[in-house]
Amino acid sequence: MKNFAAQCSFGSNLIPVLKDKFTTGMKDGPIKDRLYEEETTKDLSELMEVAMKKEAAIKTTNIEVHSIGRSREGAKKKNGNGSQKKLSTTMGGEKTTKKNYDKACYVCGLTNHKFSECKYKQYKCKNCNTVGHLAKVCKTVKNHFVEVEENKVMDMFQVEVKSENNCGLSPVMISVKIENVSIEMEVDSGAGISILPEEIVKEKLPHIHINSTVLKLRTYDGSIIKPTGEIEVKLKYGERELYGKLLVVKKGHRALVGRDLMKKLGITIMGISKIEVESTNKNNKLELLMNEFEELFEEKVGKYKYEKVTLKVKEGCTPVFCKPRPIPFAFKKKVEEELDRLEKEDIIQKVETSEWGTPLVPVIKPDGSIRLCADYKTTVNKYLVDINHPLPRVEDVFVALQGGKTFSKLDFLNAYNQLELCENTQKLLAWSTSKGIYLVKRLPFGTKPACSKFQSVIEKVLLGTKGVKNFLDDIIVTGSSEQEHLDNLREVFKRLQKAGFRLNKKKCSFFQPKINYLGHVIGSEGIERDENKVKAMLNAIEPKSVTEVKAFTGMVNYYAKFIPNLSTLLGPIYNLLKKEVKFVWTKECREAFNKTKQAMASESLLVHYNPDLDVVLSCDASEYGIGAVLMHIFENGEKRPVGYASRILTVAERKYSVIQKEALAVFWGVKKFSQYLLGRKFFLETDHKPLLALYGEKKGIPVMASGRIQRWALYLSEFDYQVVHIKGNDNKVADGLSRLPDKDDVLIQTKEVDYVDFMENTMPIDYGILRVETKKDKEFSLVIKFLNEGWPIKVSEELKPYAIRKEEICVDKDILMWGYRILIPKVLRKDLLKEVHSTHMGMSKMKTLCRSYMWWPGLDKDIEKWVQSCRTNFS
Structure with a gap:
C-alpha cells in the first residue's frame, strides 16, 4: 500500500489514509475486532504492532504448536473408548483437552472441531468472494506447505500462507548460499519449515547426502506429503552464517525459506507483504544486497550469454599476418605464464594456422605484472567497419536520472573481455606469439568498434529499467527514495548477473549525493556546471x-x-x-x-x-x-x-x-x-x-x-x-x-615498476655501480642532459648513435634505457662481456642474449672480437 500510495497526491493526508485502509481492509476476524477496540488517535505503526501481537497470540491460543524433534510421548493420554487426546495451550496458560479430528475443517482448515461447528461458516472468502470458507483454504488458490507432523509424536505448525497470486504481488526472492552454492529461494512466512525440491538438490548439491526423516507435511486441503528426506547444510545470507536443516521434497517448483530460518538469517516481516532485513542501516542493506548477488562481484571475467560479437572488415581487404615481436628474456617466462592463464580461462585458444596475426607487446603494469597487448593498429584496425551506435546525449541522461536523491555508479570488471566473439571474428583478431598462434575468443582492448559495441549491448540488457542510464562501462543508478534506489539497484544487479556479467566492486560507488557527467553535476536539486x-x-x-x-x-x-x-x-x-x-x-x-x-x-x-x-x-x-x-x-x-x-x-x-x-x-x-x-x-x-x-x-x-x-x-x-x-x-x-598549473591538482605519487626493475634480477651486474658509472661516463652525461633540455641540431660523431634513438632512450631510476635494454657505460662493458661468455657460448647465441638485455654503440662488433679472441673457441 505504501508503495502504491507514494505515487498518489495525498500529501499530508497520506498516513491517515493508510491507517484507514489498513483497518478497514483487514479481513473479518479477531484481529480486526481487536483493532476496532483501539482509540482513533493511535497512529499506523501502533495499530500494526497491535495487529501483530494479536496474530501471535492467536497462534499460541488456537493452534497446536510444539517444537519439531521434541518427543510428546509423555503427553499422550487415552480416554475410555480408546481415542487420543492432546495437550493444547490456552491464553491463560492452563492445559485443556481438545479433540483431534481426522480431517481438517474445510471452512477454516483447523482440526480441533467439526466443520458444522466452525465459527467462520458465515465469513466471506477474500479470494473468490464466496460465503462459507476462509481465504486460506480457498480451492482457487495454490498454497505452499504449511503444516508439519511427525509420526504421531510430533504436533503441527499451522498458519496462513500468502497466495502466489494474491494482490498481484510477485514472490520475494533472495539468494542464499547453501554449501557455497547460490540458490534462489522464496521468502514465505506462511511456511513453517524451509524446503528444497529434490531436483535442485541433485543439480546443485549432488555431493550432499539426503538423510531419512519421519517428518510429514500437510497442506490446507488436509492431504499429507512425505518428504524425500532432509539435509543438514551450511547456509549463508548476507552476514549471517549458520548450519540448518532443510526438508527435501520430490515435487516443488521452488525452494522456500520458512519461519524456521527467517529469523536466523536476519529476515523479519515488516507490515504487509514487505520483507525487510533487521538492520535499517543503509550500508547494511547495501551490503546484504551485494551479498545476495555475490556472483556478480566475483573477481573473474564474466561472459555475456545472449549474443556473440561480430566485427566486419571492409570489402577487398587483404589479411595481414605479422611475425611475433621479440620478447626480452627477462619477460619470457611471465609472458608464457600469462598466455597459459588466458587459455585456461577460455579467453584465447591455440591453433595451428591463421590468415590474420597481430603481434603482442608485453606491457608492464605499475604493480609489476605483465599485460599482453595486441597491436591491432598495425593489422586489422584500419580495415574494421565502424559500429555507429550513438552514445547517450546529456539530455537523455538528465531525463533518465530526474528526481533522483542519491546516485550509484557501477563499473565493469574487464568490460570488453566479457563479450564473446563469433568464430570469424576470433580469426580476425588472432594473436601471433613466440609460443604459437592463438584465436581470441573475447572482445579485446584496442579494437576500434569495441566501445560502441559494448554500449549497445548494455543498453539492451538495461532496457526498461527505471532511474538507470549507462555510459560505456559505467552504469548510473538512482531513485526518488532510498528504498527505490535499492530496488533499482536490485533490478540492475539481477539483469547483469542473469546476463553473465561481472562488476568491479572496488571501483563501484554507492549512494553519492552528486555525480559528474560531461561537464555537469547532477544532484538531488537538479543540474549545475561542473566546476572541475x-x-x-x-x-x-x-x-x-x-x-x-x-x-x-x-x-x-x-x-x-x-x-x-x-x-x-x-x-x-x-x-x-x-x-x-x-x-x-x-x-x-x-x-x-x-x-x-x-x-x-x-x-x-x-x-x-x-x-x-x-x-x-x-x-x-x-x-x-x-x-x-x-x-x-x-x-x-x-x-x-x-x-x-x-x-x-x-x-x-x-x-x-x-x-x-x-x-x-x-x-x-x-x-x-x-x-x-x-x-x-x-x-x-x-x-x-x-x-x-x-x-x-x-x-x-x-x-x-x-x-x-x-x-x-x-x-x-x-x-x-x-x-x-x-x-x-x-x-x-x-x-x-x-x-601556471593548478596548484591544488597534485598527483599522489605511487611506486612505478618498469623494465629496469625486471632487469635487476636477471643481469650479472651491480646496479649501484651501474648508476655511479652512468653519471661518470662523459657520453652518457651529455645524453642525459640533451634528454632533459632538448637535443641540438648537430651532435658529435660519438653521440650520433644516441641521437638516432633519442625518442626511444630514457632515464629510469638513474639508468639509461633504450626500450627494455640497459645502456652500459664504457668502463663496465669488458667485464660484462667476460661474464656473459663465461660458458663459452657461440657468437650467434651470445649476440641474441646480449641484445635482449643491453646495448651500446658497436655492441655486435665487440661481441665478435671477444668470441674470436677466446682460446676455447679457437681450439
Whole structure:
C-alpha cells in the first residue's frame, strides 16, 4: 500500500489514509475486532504492532504448536473408548483437552472441531468472494506447505500462507548460499519449515547426502506429503552464517525459506507483504544486497550469454599476418605464464594456422605484472567497419536520472573481455606469439568498434529499467527514495548477473549525493556546471617571472574576441612586459589576474559539450607542469573551450625527458577528458613533432619505447583520434596552463615498476655501480642532459648513435634505457662481456642474449672480437 500510495497526491493526508485502509481492509476476524477496540488517535505503526501481537497470540491460543524433534510421548493420554487426546495451550496458560479430528475443517482448515461447528461458516472468502470458507483454504488458490507432523509424536505448525497470486504481488526472492552454492529461494512466512525440491538438490548439491526423516507435511486441503528426506547444510545470507536443516521434497517448483530460518538469517516481516532485513542501516542493506548477488562481484571475467560479437572488415581487404615481436628474456617466462592463464580461462585458444596475426607487446603494469597487448593498429584496425551506435546525449541522461536523491555508479570488471566473439571474428583478431598462434575468443582492448559495441549491448540488457542510464562501462543508478534506489539497484544487479556479467566492486560507488557527467553535476536539486572543468583556470598560480606573464597573456589573448575590454583588464599585467620595467607583482596585478581568470571561466566564453560538433584536445608540458584544453570547432573555424585541465608534475616526473613529459601531457589530457572523447573521433593537437611517431593514429605500440610510454600508448589505442602537429605559437592555451598549473591538482605519487626493475634480477651486474658509472661516463652525461633540455641540431660523431634513438632512450631510476635494454657505460662493458661468455657460448647465441638485455654503440662488433679472441673457441 505504501508503495502504491507514494505515487498518489495525498500529501499530508497520506498516513491517515493508510491507517484507514489498513483497518478497514483487514479481513473479518479477531484481529480486526481487536483493532476496532483501539482509540482513533493511535497512529499506523501502533495499530500494526497491535495487529501483530494479536496474530501471535492467536497462534499460541488456537493452534497446536510444539517444537519439531521434541518427543510428546509423555503427553499422550487415552480416554475410555480408546481415542487420543492432546495437550493444547490456552491464553491463560492452563492445559485443556481438545479433540483431534481426522480431517481438517474445510471452512477454516483447523482440526480441533467439526466443520458444522466452525465459527467462520458465515465469513466471506477474500479470494473468490464466496460465503462459507476462509481465504486460506480457498480451492482457487495454490498454497505452499504449511503444516508439519511427525509420526504421531510430533504436533503441527499451522498458519496462513500468502497466495502466489494474491494482490498481484510477485514472490520475494533472495539468494542464499547453501554449501557455497547460490540458490534462489522464496521468502514465505506462511511456511513453517524451509524446503528444497529434490531436483535442485541433485543439480546443485549432488555431493550432499539426503538423510531419512519421519517428518510429514500437510497442506490446507488436509492431504499429507512425505518428504524425500532432509539435509543438514551450511547456509549463508548476507552476514549471517549458520548450519540448518532443510526438508527435501520430490515435487516443488521452488525452494522456500520458512519461519524456521527467517529469523536466523536476519529476515523479519515488516507490515504487509514487505520483507525487510533487521538492520535499517543503509550500508547494511547495501551490503546484504551485494551479498545476495555475490556472483556478480566475483573477481573473474564474466561472459555475456545472449549474443556473440561480430566485427566486419571492409570489402577487398587483404589479411595481414605479422611475425611475433621479440620478447626480452627477462619477460619470457611471465609472458608464457600469462598466455597459459588466458587459455585456461577460455579467453584465447591455440591453433595451428591463421590468415590474420597481430603481434603482442608485453606491457608492464605499475604493480609489476605483465599485460599482453595486441597491436591491432598495425593489422586489422584500419580495415574494421565502424559500429555507429550513438552514445547517450546529456539530455537523455538528465531525463533518465530526474528526481533522483542519491546516485550509484557501477563499473565493469574487464568490460570488453566479457563479450564473446563469433568464430570469424576470433580469426580476425588472432594473436601471433613466440609460443604459437592463438584465436581470441573475447572482445579485446584496442579494437576500434569495441566501445560502441559494448554500449549497445548494455543498453539492451538495461532496457526498461527505471532511474538507470549507462555510459560505456559505467552504469548510473538512482531513485526518488532510498528504498527505490535499492530496488533499482536490485533490478540492475539481477539483469547483469542473469546476463553473465561481472562488476568491479572496488571501483563501484554507492549512494553519492552528486555525480559528474560531461561537464555537469547532477544532484538531488537538479543540474549545475561542473566546476572541475574550469578549476585549472581559476586555480592557476600567479606568474613569478616575465616568461610566465607572457605564457598567461598568450593564453588569454587566444580567446580575446570573446572577452570584452580584455586589454583594459590586463593593463597592470601588460606593464610588466615593458622594457626596463622591473618585475614586481603588485596588488593591481593580482586583481587583474583574478578578474581575467574569472572571465576565462565564464559562461560567455565556455561552451557546453555538443556531440554534433568537432572536438580538439590541445596538450602541452613545461618543466614543472602539464596542461590541456578541450575545445569545440564551429563551422566558421572558431575554437571555443569546453574545459581546462592542468597539474603540477611530481618530483619523479620532473626528471622525465622532454618527449616523456610531452607524452605524459597527452596521456593525462585524454584521460582527464575521456568521458567526452570515448566513442567519437577527435583531433589531438601537440607542438612536439616527435609525438607523431609515438602516438600517431596509424602507428603501433612503440616496441622500443619505455614501459610507461607503452602503457600510455596502449591506453590511447582505445580512442579514435588524429594527431595534428601545430606551431608553438598556436598552442598558447595548453602552454599557459602547463606553465601556471593548478596548484591544488597534485598527483599522489605511487611506486612505478618498469623494465629496469625486471632487469635487476636477471643481469650479472651491480646496479649501484651501474648508476655511479652512468653519471661518470662523459657520453652518457651529455645524453642525459640533451634528454632533459632538448637535443641540438648537430651532435658529435660519438653521440650520433644516441641521437638516432633519442625518442626511444630514457632515464629510469638513474639508468639509461633504450626500450627494455640497459645502456652500459664504457668502463663496465669488458667485464660484462667476460661474464656473459663465461660458458663459452657461440657468437650467434651470445649476440641474441646480449641484445635482449643491453646495448651500446658497436655492441655486435665487440661481441665478435671477444668470441674470436677466446682460446676455447679457437681450439
